[in-house]
Every structure is written in structure tokens, then in C-alpha cells.
Amino acid sequence: MPRLFTALTFLLCSTAVADKIQRPTGFLSVPFGSAPAEVVRMLGSRGGATVPEEMPSTFNKLELTGGNFAGQEVVKWTLEFVDRKFAAATVTLKTEGHGMAVYQELKQNLIAKYGPAVGEKKAGKSDADKKKQGTPANNGTRREETYGKVVFWKFEPTLADKSRSLIICTGAGPDGNEVADESKVQVTLQYIDETRIPTAAKRLTNPGAKTAPPVKKEDL
Structure with a gap:
């Protein structure tokens, strides 16, 4: 009985902590x-994205351009829908x-808002880079530095929230x-509803000279 009580107490405490995150x-x-x-309207209002004059009648993915996010100019917004329900951005x-x-x-800033990341890893290598990696360096020549990382957060169901979601931040x-040239690095941020896209975790194996302005926490 004491062991059962201890296990139950631990479970309740763990759940309480998870619910506070x-x-x-x-x-x-x-x-x-x-x-x-509604998604397009809100992105146009909050993010400054260019809103299309007409919405397509059927689709599962929509791309918008323009606007700003986290203090940075946006290259594009990619919105995904499942059964016409917003599922990922x-x-x-x-x-x-x-x-x-x-x-x-x-x-x-994501850590400050959502807590420690589940994991961080190097971005993948292109086929050309994989071939280079397999070639011995000549006379001990140092290989060139490369840039590319992926960090992610997973949110499992709790007593208060049965949904599952995933955040992936990529610099590659x-x-x-x-890439060997940092000027070619793009930063992408994905928010995914895993309840609607159960295969979202697969994206972790294949994620996409003025000083940049600071990131705005309120956008996260």
C-alpha cells in the first residue's frame, strides 16, 4: 500500500507540473x-500576410507571403489543413x-515560454555532403565548418488537455x-497539431549583411 500511495503521489505531482507548462x-x-x-484573416491582421482575394474551394495546403514574424521579415507562411480544419503552420x-x-x-525565447526542448540535433546532410564526408581528408586538411540545427518540443496529452502538438525550429x-555558408541559412518555425497530423514526428528526420532585428517574444 505505501508503494501504491507513493506512485500515485508521484503521478499526480507529475501531472500537475505538466499541466502548468x-x-x-x-x-x-x-x-x-x-x-x-479565419486562419488567413488572422494572419493578415496579426502577421501582415498578404490575404488572397478568393479562397480556393478545396485544398489541404495554402501559402501566403509578406508580413513579419518575431521581428523578422517573412519569406512565406505555409498553412496546412485536415478536413478544412487548421492543423499546422x-x-x-x-x-x-x-x-x-x-x-x-x-x-x-521558445524555451522561456514552453520550457526545455525535448531535443536538439544537427540538420541533415545533402547527398553531395554525404559523399564528401566519406572521402578521406587530404594530408589532415580540416573539413569546412557547416551550419544547421533543429530543436523541437513535444506536448503529450494531459488530464486537462487531450491534444498532442509539436514545435520544430530549424536553422538550415x-x-x-x-550548409557551409551561413548567409544561406534560413530559419523556419513549425507549429503542428499532432492530433490531426499523427505522422508529424517524421518531419524531424527531414525538416526545410544587416544585423537581424531581435526576436519578439509576443509572437511565439
């Missing part, structure tokens, strides 16, 4: 599950040649792989 319920105050028109940022600095600042080349 802030969880994403959408993107830019747009709840997951929202209708496409990816924002790609311009970083003015300081991609890794923006990535690090964005990561720290346009194809999601490492």
Missing part, C-alpha cells in the same frame, strides 16, 4: 481546428545573413540540410 493551442492566437478563412524567415543568431535567439539551408 504552457502548451501551444494554435499559432499566432489562431486555434488549431479553425476554418481556413510553418513560417520561413529572412535573416539578413545571420541565420544561426536568429535561430539561437528564437530557441531561447533552404532544403533543410546543413
